[in-house]
Amino acid sequence: MTMNSTRKSIGINFVTQYLELTIQFAGVLILARILTPADTGLYSVAAFLMTLLHVFRDFGVVNYIIQEAELTKEKIRSAYGVAIILALLVAGAMYACSTLVAGFYKNPAIKDILEVMALSFAVSPFGSLLFGIYRREMQFKRIFFIKIASAICHVAVATILATRGFGALSLAWANFAGILSFGIASNIGRPKDIPWLPQFTNIGKVLSFGSISSLGNAANAIGTNSPDLVIAKVIDMASVGYFSRGNGLVQLFAKLIASALTPLILPYFSQIKRSGTDLREPYLLSVNYLTTLAWPFFSVMALLALPMVRVLYGPQWDASVPIVQMLCIAGAISSLSIFAGHVMIANGQVQHATFAQLLSQPLRVIAVIYASSFGLFGISIAIIAAELLTLMIVSRYLRMTIRINFIELLHACRHSGLITIFSAAGPLLIYLFWPAASGSSWQPLVLGAVTATVGWLLGVILTKHPFFAQITEFLTSIQPPSPSSFKGQQNVTKQFKTAVKILSYKLGILSIYHRFRNKERLTVAMFHRVLPHHDQRRPGADPEWTMDTATFKKCLQFFQRHYHVISMDELAAALHDQKKLPPRSLLITFDDGWADTAEYAQPILDELGMASVVFVAGSVINQAAPFWQEAVYRLLATHPDGITQLNAALIQSSIDVVLVGKERSSEAEIRSVIQQLDTHNPNNLRHLATILQDRANAPAAMLSLIQLHKLAKARHYIGSHGMTHQPLTKVASAESEVKLAQETLSKHLNGLYIESMSFPHGAYDNSVLQVCREAHYRYLFSSDPILNIVNQQSPDNLVFGRIHISERSITDTLNKFHPFMLAYWLFLRPVRLGYVARSNYAE
Numbered sequence: 001m002t003m004n005s006t007r008k009s010i011g012i013n014f015v016t017q018y019l020e021l022t023i024q025f026a027g028v029l030i031l032a033r034i035l036t037p038a039d040t041g042l043y044s045v046a047a048f049l050m051t052l053l054h055v056f057r058d059f060g061v062v063n064y065i066i067q068e069a070e071l072t073k074e075k076i077r078s079a080y081g082v083a084i085i086l087a088l089l090v091a092g093a094m095y096a097c098s099t100l101v102a103g104f105y106k107n108p109a110i111k112d113i114l115e116v117m118a119l120s121f122a123v124s125p126f127g128s129l130l131f132g133i134y135r136r137e138m139q140f141k142r143i144f145f146i147k148i149a150s151a152i153c154h155v156a157v158a159t160i161l162a163t164r165g166f167g168a169l170s171l172a173w174a175n176f177a178g179i180l181s182f183g184i185a186s187n188i189g190r191p192k193d194i195p196w197l198p199q200f201t202n203i204g205k206v207l208s209f210g211s212i213s214s215l216g217n218a219a220n221a222i223g224t225n226s227p228d229l230v231i232a233k234v235i236d237m238a239s240v241g242y243f244s245r246g247n248g249l250v251q252l253f254a255k256l257i258a259s260a261l262t263p264l265i266l267p268y269f270s271q272i273k274r275s276g277t278d279l280r281e282p283y284l285l286s287v288n289y290l291t292t293l294a295w296p297f298f299s300v301m302a303l304l305a306l307p308m309v310r311v312l313y314g315p316q317w318d319a320s321v322p323i324v325q326m327l328c329i330a331g332a333i334s335s336l337s338i339f340a341g342h343v344m345i346a347n348g349q350v351q352h353a354t355f356a357q358l359l360s361q362p363l364r365v366i367a368v369i370y371a372s373s374f375g376l377f378g379i380s381i382a383i384i385a386a387e388l389l390t391l392m393i394v395s396r397y398l399r400m401t402i403r404i405n406f407i408e409l410l411h412a413c414r415h416s417g418l419i420t421i422f423s424a425a426g427p428l429l430i431y432l433f434w435p436a437a438s439g440s441s442w443q444p445l446v447l448g449a450v451t452a453t454v455g456w457l458l459g460v461i462l463t464k465h466p467f468f469a470q471i472t473e474f475l476t477s478i479q480p481p482s483p484s485s486f487k488g489q490q491n492v493t494k495q496f497k498t499a500v501k502i503l504s505y506k507l508g509i510l511s512i513y514h515r516f517r518n519k520e521r522l523t524v525a526m527f528h529r530v531l532p533h534h535d536q537r538r539p540g541a542d543p544e545w546t547m548d549t550a551t552f553k554k555c556l557q558f559f560q561r562h563y564h565v566i567s568m569d570e571l572a573a574a575l576h577d578q579k580k581l582p583p584r585s586l587l588i589t590f591d592d593g594w595a596d597t598a599e600y601a602q603p604i605l606d607e608l609g610m611a612s613v614v615f616v617a618g619s620v621i622n623q624a625a626p627f628w629q630e631a632v633y634r635l636l637a638t639h640p641d642g643i644t645q646l647n648a649a650l651i652q653s654s655i656d657v658v659l660v661g662k663e664r665s666s667e668a669e670i671r672s673v674i675q676q677l678d679t680h681n682p683n684n685l686r687h688l689a690t691i692l693q694d695r696a697n698a699p700a701a702m703l704s705l706i707q708l709h710k711l712a713k714a715r716h717y718i719g720s721h722g723m724t725h726q727p728l729t730k731v732a733s734a735e736s737e738v739k740l741a742q743e744t745l746s747k748h749l750n751g752l753y754i755e756s757m758s759f760p761h762g763a764y765d766n767s768v769l770q771v772c773r774e775a776h777y778r779y780l781f782s783s784d785p786i787l788n789i790v791n792q793q794s795p796d797n798l799v800f801g802r803i804h805i806s807e808r809s810i811t812d813t814l815n816k817f818h819p820f821m822l823a824y825w826l827f828l829r830p831v832r833l834g835y836v837a838r839s840n841y842a843e
Contacts, residue, residue: 035168127184288415296455522800559586618720720754735775
């Protein structure tokens with residue numbers, strides 16, 4: 001995995017995690033004002049059993065999928081079989097023990113909650129195995145969609161049921177809805193090569209891996225959730241609620257940071273191991289980065305616990321404040337060992353990760369039970385002591401696994417301590433001098449957060465932490481170039497919009513929208529000229545219709561990432577043989593018949609294995625001169641005395657007009673001149689083009705017959721673009737124009753039947769459509785910038801819209817190609833049926 005791909009994966013994971021957390025946190029804030037502490041405590045007790053049994057339901061199957069070196073279809077089916085068996089066994093076990101657990105706590109409501117949770121287990125394999133495969137392949141954009149869909153469903157169900165008086169049971173049904181939606185979302189767009197059917201043979205390796213992994217995970221689940229169970233039995237359910245709410249606040253770090261990294265860290269370490277690289281330095285670096293975030297986070301939260309609890313949950317939860325402060329100390333200690341289990345598993349020593357948990361978690365349970373007689377504060381102290389013991393045990397196994405001792409671990413975090421001091425300075429002053437009884441809790445919380453952020457950044461800079469370089473590089477990568485580098489983007493508002501567009505593309509949000517919105521749409525891309533800057537024809541080529549070869553190749557590579565590029569034959573098959581086009585189909589087309597289509601565009605298309613449609617004006621074959629518009633543009637754009645030379649050529653062409661203008665014309669002035677000449681006799685204008693071509697002594701502009709044959713033989717479909725390139729709405733006889741073009745091209749191509757047409761200048765109306773249909777053109781293309789619906793439409797009345805791709809629309813003023821610009825240029829186009837008739841010029 002490259003550094004750039006790692007950063008991108010981390011970025012997508014953080015966006016996923018933050019958005020998911022935002023949705024969940026919104027639910028927590030709502031439910032905290034609907035459910036009582038007793039309701040929260042009741043669900044927490046039931047959730048412990050679910051957490052414990054989840055370990056055995058998963059049985060390390062997901063981790064097996066991720067770390068397996070050679071994952072075959074047979075191994076996937078075996079893992080699926082294990083997942084189904086275990087899910088049903090665990091669901092049955094939870095249902096069977098629901099009565100016993102309810103009796104133990106003398107609360108019948110627990111039974112109903114556990115029965116709903118048993119149903120959740122039964123449906124969980126539907127998505128869990130696929131999710132593991134997506135994690136293995138680091139398909140984090142797909143994971144984004146799955147997790148967000150599940151979170152929305154979970155919160156919606158919980159909120160609706162809580163408001164209707166379901167109490168703690170609303171959380172159980174919300175959990176079921178979240179798991180079910182998780183499975184459905186995982187199977188949307190399921191890869192075809194992943195088998196559907198499980199197998200119940202050859203499952204020994206999966207069970208062997210899972211048996212060791214699950215023991216450690218079970219021990220961790222028991223140790224982590226033991227406080228809730230002990231408090232519920234020794235104290236009361238309300239105290240469970242206070243402890244659970246305080247612990248939930250401290251777990252924000254796990255949800256904000258660690259959980260965003262956890263889906264990435266095991267695949268990341270596994271890839272490093274498979275590449276033969278030692279894991280020692282990557283592990284130390286990961287701990288360094290993590291503690292740079294964790295230690296400041298926990299120190300600031302401990303100092304601002306009171307205003308934070310009051311703002312988020314209300315003053316009725318003040319009893320949670322001391323718990324938050326003590327658990328922050330435990331969280332800071334645990335951050336040193338969060339990734340230890342992952343690196344052991346990636347190194348092929350899952351037993352070390354398991355033994356570390358089997359040794360440390362029983363000590364945690366014993367400490368919590370012993371301290372329970374001292375109340376919630378005593379239990380919090382016991383958890384701190386347990387985290388210290390866990391760190392000592394894990395350090396021993398890290399030394400055995402990747403040769404890292406405790407001193408080296410602390411040395412790797414030396415900068416984190418200094419950064420924590422800078423971060424905590426402002427919040428510490430607020431803690432010491434801001435009166436707790438003063439009005440709003442918002443003010444100290446906001447002020448503390450701001451000073452902590454400033455202190456953190458100052459600490460990162462002064463300690464020269466490597467995080468600073470990473471942050472700078474990341475911000476640079478997402479920051480748009482200077483305002484002047486985007487055309488027309490001069491004010492702050494437009495710059496902000498540009499930044500939002502860049503982020504939405506880089507994070508995959510726009511691509512996800514495109515995948516679903518345009519799944520059944522056909523995009524037809526329209527190009528004209530492709531010329532590199534070193535070609536002598538480039539300076540005089542109209543920049544609106546000309547693209548550099550490097551930019552053109554990047555466009556094609558963009559198409560490969562976001563579309564299925566099809567040929568004209570595939571489109572014809574979809575129209576007449578009832579074969580559906582692949583999702584997000586794209587057809588590449590060229591207009592006019594320029595020689596550079598064969599010289600420069602075709603080799604790039606052939607290199608990438610793409611076909612195209614080349615619409616050729618019948619009269620241009622073997623013609624050296626370009627169209628008169630292009631000849632005039634070339635003269636005025638490249639010659640200081642262009643107007644003088646043009647007036648001389650106009651006299652020679654029998655065009656009775658004298659042009660007045662600057663000798664060095666701007667682009668707008670050149671277009672004004674072309675517009676003035678457009679009303680003159682077409683034959684005289686073609687003669688003008690020939691005169692200007694002879695004087696320029698430039699290479700041939702249009703296709704030769706040899707080049708036309710070369711294109712036709714290389715998977716490039718030839719269509720008509722009229723005979724003379726005049727708008728069909730303005731020629732004397734549209735019928736003669738389209739028929740002569742058809743006959744001429746067919747003769748050039750040894751009788752090949754020409755049955756497609758793109759309208760010159762994009763101009764057409766109902767009479768033009770009728771003429772083309774009568775001439776037996778089956779496929780008509782306009783320049784209407786729309787997306788097309790094809791699969792269910794009759795071709796007889798269909799005119800395909802096309803989107804002109806100008807280099808100016810997808811590059812900045814430095815001629816740098818930006819994928820996000822092309823994405824916005826294409827993805828959001830309107831979708832229309834039929835056609836939009838128009839007779840104005842489109843090019």
